[in-house]
Amino acid sequence: MIKIEARYYAYLREITGKSSEIIMVDKRPTINDVLKLIIDKYGEQMRKYVFDEKGEIRSNITIAINARKISRDSIKNYLLNDSDVLVIIPPIAGGIIN
Amino acid sequence: MNTDTSNKNILPNVGIYKKGELNLLEILGMIDIIYSSGKDGAVTTYVGVARNISREGKAVSYVEIEAYEENANIEISRICSEVAEKYDLSFVGIWHLTGRFVPGEPIVLVVVSGKRRAAVFEGIREAIERYKTEPAIFKKEVYIDGTHKWIEEKH
Numbered sequence: 383m384i385k386i387e388a389r390y391y392a393y394l395r396e397i398t399g400k401s402s403e404i405i406m407v408d409k410r411p412t413i414n415d416v417l418k419l420i421i422d423k424y425g426e427q428m429r430k431y432v433f434d435e436k437g438e439i440r441s442n443i444t445i446a447i448n449a450r451k452i453s454r455d456s457i458k459n460y461l462l463n464d465s466d467v468l469v470i471i472p473p474i475a476g477g478i479i480n
Numbered sequence: 481m482n483t484d485t486s487n488k489n490i491l492p493n494v495g496i497y498k499k500g501e502l503n504l505l506e507i508l509g510m511i512d513i514i515y516s517s518g519k520d521g522a523v524t525t526y527v528g529v530a531r532n533i534s535r536e537g538k539a540v541s542y543v544e545i546e547a548y549e550e551n552a553n554i555e556i557s558r559i560c561s562e563v564a565e566k567y568d569l570s571f572v573g574i575w576h577l578t579g580r581f582v583p584g585e586p587i588v589l590v591v592v593s594g595k596r597r598a599a600v601f602e603g604i605r606e607a608i609e610r611y612k613t614e615p616a617i618f619k620k621e622v623y624i625d626g627t628h629k630w631i632e633e634k635h
Binding site for chain 2: 389391392393442444446448449450451469471472473474
């Protein structure tokens with residue numbers, strides 16, 4: 383079994399009700415595989431927050447594996463390893479310089 | 481880039497700290513360490529402060545800042561070194577707190593030092609823009625009326 387830790391911050395922690403959880407899968411998953419498991423578990427609210435109408439990850443959402451952001455091009459086929467930490471990074475609070 | 485960091489090592493490492501772990505105003509009081517060698521002609525600082533009114537005009541009771549610390553520390557370190565190199569600055573520092581802040585409390589400190597003010601002004605501007613958009617740091621505004629909102633800016 384492969385163990386993936388998913389961590390949740392900000393609004394995602396409100397959707398899931400938790401700051402992290404362990405996701406167990408039979409074989410090495412891709413990022414998309416794990417995202418699908420998370421969406422299946424938490425439903426439409428999570429799906430709409432992470433994915434747009436075309437099923438693409440929203441442009442203001444970033445995926446990090448072991449604290450490193452993954453480029454959007456790499457996400458689809460990115461294979462995870464046992465004990466990897468996956469974070470769906472919500473939109474970052476910024477600010478407009480006037 | 482000036483690689484003289486002999487005194488700057490006394491300053492805390494740049495990055496994320498929990499409120500109470502680090503006193504931003506104490507770091508401000510120490511910045512003579514950065515320029516006392518005389519190699520730099522300009523130092524500028526920025527303090528980000530919790531505001532009492534949101535951008536939409538709602539009265540703010542407090543803000544909560546949280547961070548994916550492992551990522552935020554990597555990103556903040558990278559921003560500091562990249563901005564320093566880009567503008568040939570001798571020092572770029574960003575210290576960002578997490579926790580609960582009432583209006584008027586400081587949340588983040590940015591310090592930039594270099595030979596000339598033009599580069600220092602450009603450097604601090606870029607450092608600020610980048611810390612607001614690149615590290616995984618999240619802000620929740622809690623309003624006087626009891627509602628709250630996670631701030632999600634479009635960039």
